[in-house]
Amino acid sequence: xxxxxxxxxxxxxxxxxxxxxxxxxxxxxxxxxxxxxxxxxxxxxxxxxxxxxxxxxxxxxxxxxxxxxxxxxxxxxxxxxxxxxxxxxxxxxxxxxxxxxxxxxxxxxxxxxxxxxxxxxxxxxxxxxxxxxxxxxxxxxxxxxxxxxxxxxxxxxxxxxxxxxxxxxxxxxxxxxxxxxxxxxxxxxxxxxxxxxxxxxxxxxxxxxxxxxxxxxxxxxxxxxxxxxxxxxxxxxxxxxxxxxxx
Ligand code: MG
Numbered sequence: 001x002x003x004x005x006x007x008x009x010x011x012x013x014x015x016x017x018x019x020x021x022x023x024x025x026x027x028x029x030x031x032x033x034x035x036x037x038x039x040x041x042x043x044x045x046x047x048x049x050x051x052x053x054x055x056x057x058x059x060x061x062x063x064x065x066x067x068x069x070x071x072x073x074x075x076x077x078x079x080x081x082x083x084x085x086x087x088x089x090x091x092x093x094x095x096x097x098x099x100x101x102x103x104x105x106x107x108x109x110x111x112x113x114x115x116x117x118x119x120x121x122x123x124x125x126x127x128x129x130x131x132x133x134x135x136x137x138x139x140x141x142x143x144x145x146x147x148x149x150x151x152x153x154x155x156x157x158x159x160x161x162x163x164x165x166x167x168x169x170x171x172x173x174x175x176x177x178x179x180x181x182x183x184x185x186x187x188x189x190x191x192x193x194x195x196x197x198x199x200x201x202x203x204x205x206x207x208x209x210x211x212x213x214x215x216x217x218x219x220x221x222x223x224x225x226x227x228x229x230x231x232x233x234x235x236x237x238x239x240x241x242x243x244x245x246x247x
Contacts, residue, residue, distance in 0.1 A: 004224075004242040011203050011223050012246070017182040020203055020243045024177035024184045025119050026170055029130035030064065031189035031209050032229070033145065034137055036106045037064065043100035044071070047092065053079050061212050065164035065192035067131045067157045068093040093133075101136050108144045109209060111229035115187075116148050118236035125153065129173040129186075131164050133157030152176060165192040170200035185243070187232075191220035198222075203243070207232045 008020065031037045041060040048055055053075055063071045069089040076082045084092075116126055128149045132138065138156060141149055155172045162168045174184055186197030186204040191212070197204035198221035206222035207229050208214050217225045224239075226232035 004239060005246050007223055008203070008243060008246040015182065015201055019247050020182050020185075022122075022124055022183065022185050022203075022240060022243050024125045024127050024174075024179045025187055026127050026129045026173040026177070026184055026197070026202065027116075027187045028065070028189060028193050029128060029132055029137065029141075031109070032187055032207060033109055033112050033128075033141070034106050035109045035209070036137060037061065037189075037210050039100055039103045039106055040064070042103055043096050046099045047096040048075065051092070058211070061210055062191060062216075064190035065131050065188075065196060067160070067163035068096065068133060070131075070163050097134065097136075100134065106137065109229050111231075111233045113145065114233040115229060115236055116145060118233060119240075120148070122237065122240045124185075124240065125177060127173050127177045127184075128154040128156070129169050130156055131160065131169060164190075164196035165199070167196055167199035167201075170197050170202055174200065174202070188222070191216050194220035194222045205232070205239070 012019065027033065030040060041057050044060050045055065045057050069086060072089045072092055073084050076084045119126055126148050133156060153176055155169050155176060159172055160169045170186060174181060177184065181201035184202050186202045188194050188197055188204060188206050189209045194204050194206050194217055203223050204221065206217035206225045208217060208225055208227055209229055214225045226235065
């Protein structure tokens with residue numbers, strides 16, 4: 001509890017905010033709601049190696065949060081000094097999506113349902129904020145998490161121009177939720193997503209569900225880092241209560 005209070009007070013003084021009164025949780029999808037990053041990484045690898053991009057699987061964890069087009073533009077510029085058009089990106093992304101859909105079925109992140117239930121019972125509205133345009137996952141959300149994400153509270157690749165790490169997706173999330181930055185929290189797993197959340201001035205919780213060191217999430221600016229989703233779910237009540245009571 002004391003540790004939470006110190007972290008929250010740091011946020012308040014940094015952002016010159018009187019308090020945090022969380023009404024909405026802006027929640028990333030891949031690596032937060034779904035244990036999907038391994039499949040994304042494999043699909044990217046299978047798509048890009050034949051195109052001559054000498055990439056490693058590990059580096060894709062660091063690009064997580066960018067839109068597909070942004071990842072492709074970045075990599076083609078870096079490797080070939082080539083500026084991809086949106087049409088070229090869409091063509092390559094379709095190949096990635098084909099590989100992605102051929103891989104083993106993705107399961108919901110263990111603990112995510114409990115995390116969402118704790119938020120809802122604390123009167124916090126879940127808002128989806130993902131850079132993903134992956135239809136196969138977006139279409140499953142309402143089945144795996146019934147009645148959690150209302151259509152008007154979803155931000156996807158189709159809503160954003162810039163994508164993470166720009167603050168844009170989380171600013172759109174705030175706007176859709178109708179709340180100010182200090183009336184929300186961000187829940188992320190990726191360094192670029194954390195950069196996006198903190199750039200939108202929102203208290204950003206990172207849940208480390210992948211292979212990157214926790215320090216990478218702190219370095220990106222995370223206000224808190226939890227070691228797993230079940231661990232975060234265990235601490236949601238305590239965190240919300242501390243957020244509401246810290247001045
Ligand atoms: Mg993610």
